[in-house]
Amino acid sequence: MDAAVPLDQLIPFPTEVNDTHKVYRIAVACVVLCIITTGFVVARFTLRARSKNLGPDDYAIIPATILYIGWSSLAAYINLNAGVGKPLWEVTLEEYSLWYKGIVATAWLYPIMSAAIRVSIILFYIRIFGHGNNVMTRRILYAFLVLQGLYVIVFSITPAFACQPLYYAWDALQHPLHCNDLYYTYSTIGLYSVSLAYDVVLLVFPIFPVLKLNMGWRRRIGILVIFMLGAAASIAAALKLALFVDGIRRFVVTDPVFFQYLASRFIAGSFDGYGETFWIPSQVEPTVALIGASLPALGHTMKLFAGHVTKVWSSLTSSSKTATYDSQSNPQTFGAKPTSNKGGFQPLTESQIELRDVRAARVGGHSYSIDRGSY
Secondary structure: OOOOOOHHHOEOOOOOOOOOOOOOHHHHHHHHHHHHHHHHHHHHHHHHHHOOOOOHHHHHHHHHHHHHHHHHHHHHHHHHHOOOOOOHHHOOHHHHHHHHHHHHHHHHHHHHHHHHHHHHHHHHHHHHHOOOOOHHHHHHHHHHHHHHHHHHHHHHHHHHHOEOOHHHHHOOOOHHHHEOHHHHHHHHHHHHHHHHHHHHHHHHOOHHHHHOOOOOHHHHHHHHHHHHHOOOHHHHHHHHHHHHHHHHHOOOOOOOOHHHEHHHHOOOHHHOOHHHHHHHHHHHHHHHHHHHHHHHHHHHHHHHHHHHHHHHHHHHHHHHHHHHHHHHHOOOOOOOOOOOOHHHOOOOOHHHOOOEEEEEEEEOOEEEEEEEEEO
């Protein structure tokens, strides 16, 4: 359809919510990931508390987890109620308004949540690597803590200038007139890029002190893997940044079906598949970070649990093999009756044969067998 077609000739926004074609897997995935991650953090805190080994990193992960739960709740709510997951031409103006409110909320929530998680990881590094004469290590890590504060301040200010006034950000019809989407795009790319750079620093930082440890290479690699899992969120952050940049290319509507609707003149074409391109990477990133940050505290317990499972499994398989051997060595036929030979003796199978210590004694010219026991 020609872009010059008058707006009144286009199919208007729907007035009633229609979820016939809506998919719910994004909301379900966000809830499931949140439950699993919270379980890991609670287990970490519980084990550290029982062992009386709580440190600043353990206390710092509490606000990080609270912010993560808030993020997950927002993700689930927006995906369930804002029209995400169904064709864009079936989304009402009210749903688009809620959709934009979710975007605005994440613009402020993401910097503080991601910084809080990194603060917990940095404090853990200080706890492990910052003792003794490692003055330079402590200075670097404390400087990195300060950078997290600057990161939150800067990227909590930038979203405020995306729309003038701000409330037009969630008005789908007024949004193009009062909001600078190009400014929002580049400021968001800056946010994700800085976040990715910080995560990469956390990813590679443990390599140098761990390599200096006086232990075998196998143990060093194992320790490195555990430490680096906490910062492995950089992979999800890189994916999210790549998808966001790719969304710029898809900003203009190219779908011929959607182009027949009035919504196509106000809504970005990149909103199609928004759940997969924004919400899933944004949920996976803090999930991986929190689980990875909890693994060092759970490492010993997980090793004991794995050993217990292996022991139980070995016992079960051993019992199964013994039962199978007995059934094959002494088969029983249903309904079979024992047969007697001449003299009233019962035939014995090979497995029923016993060795007895028999001593012959002759009393009054007769022979008797004295059973000394079976072996």
